[in-house]
Amino acid sequence: MGDANTVSTENPCIDVDKIRADFPVLSKEIGGKPLIYLDNGATTQKPWQVINRVSQFDSEEYGTVRRGSYRLCENSTRLYEEARQKVADFLGAPTCHEIVFTSGTTQAINLVAHSFGRKFVNTGDEVIISNIEHHANTVPWQVLCEEKGATLKVIPVADNGELIMEEYDKLLTDKTRIVAVNHVSNALGTINPIKEITRKAHAAGAKVLIDGAQSTPHMKVDVKNIDCDFYTFSGHKMYAPSGIGGMFGKMEVMEAMPPYVTGGDMIMQVTLEKTTYAKPPARFEAGTPPISQVIGLGAAIDYINGIGMDKIFEYEKSLLDYGTRLLSDIDGLRIIGNAKEKAALLSIYLESAHPHDIITMLDQDGIALRGGHHCAQPTMIRFGVPATARASMAFYNKYEELDALAESLKKIIKFFS
Amino acid sequence: MSYDNELYQQVILDHNRKPRNFHEMENATHSCHGINPLCGDDITVYLKVDEDEGVVEDVSFTGSGCAISKASTSLMTHHLKGKKIDECRVVFNEFHKMVLGEFDPEKQDHHLGKLTLFQGIREYPSRTKCASLAWHTLVGALDKKTEGISTE
Ligand SMILES: Cc1ncc(COP(=O)(O)O)c(C=O)c1O
Numbered sequence: 001m002g003d004a005n006t007v008s009t010e011n012p013c014i015d016v017d018k019i020r021a022d023f024p025v026l027s028k029e030i031g032g033k034p035l036i037y038l039d040n041g042a043t044t045q046k047p048w049q050v051i052n053r054v055s056q057f058d059s060e061e062y063g064t065v066r067r068g069s070y071r072l073c074e075n076s077t078r079l080y081e082e083a084r085q086k087v088a089d090f091l092g093a094p095t096c097h098e099i100v101f102t103s104g105t106t107q108a109i110n111l112v113a114h115s116f117g118r119k120f121v122n123t124g125d126e127v128i129i130s131n132i133e134h135h136a137n138t139v140p141w142q143v144l145c146e147e148k149g150a151t152l153k154v155i156p157v158a159d160n161g162e163l164i165m166e167e168y169d170k171l172l173t174d175k176t177r178i179v180a181v182n183h184v185s186n187a188l189g190t191i192n193p194i195k196e197i198t199r200k201a202h203a204a205g206a207k208v209l210i211d212g213a214q215s216t217p218h219m220k221v222d223v224k225n226i227d228c229d230f231y232t233f234s235g236h237k238m239y240a241p242s243g244i245g246g247m248f249g250k251m252e253v254m255e256a257m258p259p260y261v262t263g264g265d266m267i268m269q270v271t272l273e274k275t276t277y278a279k280p281p282a283r284f285e286a287g288t289p290p291i292s293q294v295i296g297l298g299a300a301i302d303y304i305n306g307i308g309m310d311k312i313f314e315y316e317k318s319l320l321d322y323g324t325r326l327l328s329d330i331d332g333l334r335i336i337g338n339a340k341e342k343a344a345l346l347s348i349y350l351e352s353a354h355p356h357d358i359i360t361m362l363d364q365d366g367i368a369l370r371g372g373h374h375c376a377q378p379t380m381i382r383f384g385v386p387a388t389a390r391a392s393m394a395f396y397n398k399y400e401e402l403d404a405l406a407e408s409l410k411k412i413i414k415f416f417s
Numbered sequence: 418m419s420y421d422n423e424l425y426q427q428v429i430l431d432h433n434r435k436p437r438n439f440h441e442m443e444n445a446t447h448s449c450h451g452i453n454p455l456c457g458d459d460i461t462v463y464l465k466v467d468e469d470e471g472v473v474e475d476v477s478f479t480g481s482g483c484a485i486s487k488a489s490t491s492l493m494t495h496h497l498k499g500k501k502i503d504e505c506r507v508v509f510n511e512f513h514k515m516v517l518g519e520f521d522p523e524k525q526d527h528h529l530g531k532l533t534l535f536q537g538i539r540e541y542p543s544r545t546k547c548a549s550l551a552w553h554t555l556v557g558a559l560d561k562k563t564e565g566i567s568t569e
Contacts, residue, residue, distance in 0.1 A: 354483035356456045360541060364423050386457045
């Protein structure tokens with residue numbers, strides 16, 4: 001194992017080999033080379049504790065939820081609602097009624113933009129996002145503002161990848177209806193000061209949505225402490241199945257919101273003339289939900305809790321420091337985004353090679369990274385690069401894997417120069 | 418670690434670094450602009466065609482992009498210079514099918530020469546467009562497509 005100067009790789013606070021044994025795919029090979037999976041920002045791998053729980057539920061306990069009074073259904077409804085409580089505890093939500101299941105972050109943000117936005121954002125109003133948002137937290141607000149004749153304002157970002165908070169102060173006005181920013185940027189890794197952002201927005205009378213897609217898998221979240229009005233997440237980025245995610249929403253805010261998708265399960269009463277809507281969260285969960293996926297999400301939260309979020313954060317921070325040192329020593333390589341508070345993600349730009357060539361060449365060494373604009377084109381434009389290669393880490397990654405990444409990158413640079 | 422039998426071979430890297438026929442053509446009879454939004458590849462292909470003989474007398478290109486697209490365009494210009502238009506279309510067909518994995522030059526007769534280097538791209542369907550952009554743009558030029566070519 002190399003040691004990148006001062007970063008200690010001795011006695012990591014978690015047993016990585018034991019954890020790796022829980023993830024079947026991590027022992028696979030790609031073209032005869034061991035898989036080195038560093039695309040956790042896109043999606044994470046699943047431990048057998050999740051895979052087996054879903055499979056056991058599907059083979060022995062599967063039934064619909066909320067729609068029958070026979071025991072199979074009663075039981076699956078109970079398990080489904082238990083998972084909701086797990087999410088509530090995981091996010092620090094005061095009650096489980098403030099957790100809405102959706103297919104993921106994209107749908108949760110669209111829910112808020114369509115429901116809250118349609119009702120509370122009007123002509124002349126303002127919405128604030130930042131320059132380092134995922135398209136999922138950009139496009140819904142653009143569309144809303146266009147429809148409503150509202151103005152979309154953007155918090156600028158400094159060269160190191162941190163939001164310029166003095167500029168944010170100036171953007172807030174009594175016309176601001178909602179501020180929507182991510183907790184962690186998927187393109188740069190910046191951890192944003194969301195508590196301060198929320199406090200200032202509230203002082204201006206605006207609501208706050210935090211896109212937690214990249215934070216929930218990697219750090220402790222406490223929505224009560226943050227005091228945000230909405231906090232969204234995606235299960236597939238936190239070791240759970242794809243197709244499930246959701247959001248925390250403050251009850252008093254959600255109660256004032258109209259439904260977004262309508263149909264079964266979200267009603268109080270339907271006659272052919274008029275429908276009255278159920279209270280949240282049911283109001284926002286029309287149709288049969290992804291039941292098995294919710295059970296898998298609960299199992300993933302149990303798994304994360306079993307390791308401990310504090311330890312996960314500490315270990316991933318050591319991976320980040322280690323990787324940052326290694327890559328900083330390579331000539332012709334730039335790391336885009338150097339915020340002081342940063343998640344374990346390295347956005348890499350090589351002067352000599354196109355990001356897609358880097359990705360394909362790394363793949364030939366069994367190393368999986370994402371190359372592209374990471375659904376954050378405005379961020380790429382701001383930093384003057386067409387795309388980057390992104391190494392995004394998880395607690396099952398090893399220092400040795402970062403050594404291999406650095407060696408491969410050096411070879412690529414040599415090849416192209 | 419060696420890239421030798423792989424997609425990124427010396428020839429491809431060499432053509433990426435020193436692309437052949439890499440210039441605008443003043444007296445071009447045909448030209449076409451092609452883009453591949455995935456990689457941001459952006460090229461223009463120029464042709465000088467002798468219409469009477471049906472021969473491509475000269476081919477050149479300008480633009481920027483990933484190594485695969487640049488090398489593919491460079492090798493294409495080199496390969497097609499002096500060929501009959503009909504022959505160019507045959508090579509286009511073989512090349513296009515090869516990168517999609519529908520034509521195996523190791524098992525069938527072909528007119529691809531060194532272009533078989535790009536066979537490895539079939540493993541990466543998301544990147545076949547990088548290799549085939551040049552060829553679609555060439556056909557666009559031959560067909561006098563004024564609106565240009567986009568792989569999306
Ligand atoms: C910061 C951020 N927001 C939103 C999303 C969208 O999440 P999903 O595709 O799971 O809806 C992602 C993931 O791609 C992300 O990284």
